[in-house]
Amino acid sequence: MRFTTPAIIVALRPHGEHGAIVRLMTPDHGLQAAYVRGARGRQLRPVLMPGNQVEATLSARTEAQLAQGTIELVHSRGPLLQEPLPAAAIDWIAALTATVLPEGQPYPRLYQALDGLLAAIEAAPSASGWGAALVRYELLLLAELGFGLDLEKCAVSGANDELIAVSPRSGRAVSAAEAEPYAGKLLPLPRFVIEGGTANWPEILEGLALTGHFLLRDLVTDRSAPIAESRIRLFERLRKAAGQA
Template identity: 40%
Template structure:
């Protein structure tokens, strides 16, 4: 099994004296793991940091074996070293992607969502909202996408402010009013990139995607949501 692909590094764990087992999110082949020889070298080490953008050449005897990869850098990736909160967001995205996506399952949509998030780190006021939409993209990639197109009760497309925790579908203000305490808040930025941000909208977005990620992905694996996600949300809360 031999192929080349574009990829982002998700994690790297030392293996042997100079190598590493590296997890990648590839464009065409999904989440994969591979042994990278010489990973501890001065030449390769900078390109094995979380979210590094690379082109890899992959080789394995069979699809079930741990393969080996050689890689070359593609650009410089996200410049977040001077922004601790953005660096935490980038690391959290890598952790969530590796934990949520099964290996060897092509996920072009998840790759594009990850790439869009990496590009967004250029704008400090924007990327936290892109991050929440990225998590919604992970849900969609796994077959649990939220349906925010119209009200689950009336079919109306306006004034959608809730999400049903049972169906993952949007609910309008009027239809949801009697059941408000049982519904999840739907922040406007989840409906449109131009939607209103600020206030509780970011926390509501984290609550929305976190609820379904926990239910559909992490609970079946008997795992909690990664702790780094809670640290990211704490860091994004406005200081009092």
Template identity: 45%
Template sequence: MEWTDQAIVLSTRRHGETSAIVSLLTRERGRHAGLLRGAGSRRLRGVVMPGNEVRASWRARIADHLGTVHVEPAMSRAGFIMDDAARLAALSSACALLDQGLMEREAHPALYNATAVLFDALAAATDDWAEAYFAWELGFLAELGFGLDLEKCAGDGRRENLGYVSPKSGRAVSLEAGAPWREKLLPLPRFLVGERGRPIANHPRTDLADAAQLTGHFLERHVFSHESKGMPAVRGRFVEILLREITTSGDLNP
């Protein structure tokens, strides 16, 4: 059994003296692992950093086996992010969510493409990369069958003045309909319902905090509820770094 595919590196785990088990998000085959020989060499060490894109060739005698993988560099993103704590934490968070939240060997080509777009935004330090990150988490939930309905109010059907989300149904609620129960509802950030593209410095801190709370709630509830450790800790660290840097500097861009 063998295949070749485009892939994004999610994680590496040392195996023996010179090899590593590499977890990849492939375009056509979903999350897939393989043994990479010589992973600790100078040539490969920088290639298999999380977030980098590679051309991967996998081979095994039997399809169910771990198999071995050979990689060639396709696009290096990690080097453009390493010096920025917030963007590096965002990349690490997304990789961990994919690595721990996806079933192995289930194809998600749309998610692969969305992840590549997000990582390109992180590497380029676009003004709206933090918006893009939380929009990506919404897409991740939708890809796994847990999409939120943010188009109209669950109570009165209105599409205007949406301000909350039901923590149970994942449906939007208007400011008017949700007012009596607002303490029990999740705030809905404006940039998740159409007002996208503003630089991070122009966002109220609460917008990004609310986005982190919203997507985090449904990730915990639907994707990581079966995990004894819950959601990957790196996701929480990313949110802490993001909100701290907004508070101290007001701008995350170089």
């Protein structure tokens, strides 16, 4: 096995005296793990940072063997890790991607969405500019792994208009008329999730509360539970930023 591919660094774990096992999100080969020699040296340390775009050459004698990796930097997002909110966002989405995806299965839509989300975090002057993209990425990840929400029509009436809430149990949308008797028991469904476009701070926080409920219930469980702290920390920082806006 040998191939060269664009990739996004999503995780790094020290291995041996100088090397590390690096996890990469790739467009055609999904999540890939590789041993990189000298990963903790001065030359590669700034390259192997979560969120960085790289070109990776992976090779192994058999598919069951851990690949050896050669990594070259394409675009660094290291400066973002000096800023609290972008750093918290990158920490979360990289950890989530590296933890919940099975290795070796291609998810081209997820790769493109992750690349777009990282670009939005880099380009936006404030978190309100990339919050909606984060919600969409989390919704897509849930869907790609078989836990997608059903937001096409009301779970009770079958109507496809005035959808304002989601059942925390079934993940199905509920219309305004049907949601009224269950006020306080349903999760708000912000308009941008269905209609697209931009979102204001209240809508972003509602969207993150929505995706967070299902991520922490269905995906971030058991051995992956420790990364939930990153999600909780990010949500609190975003809520604080919203209060200061």
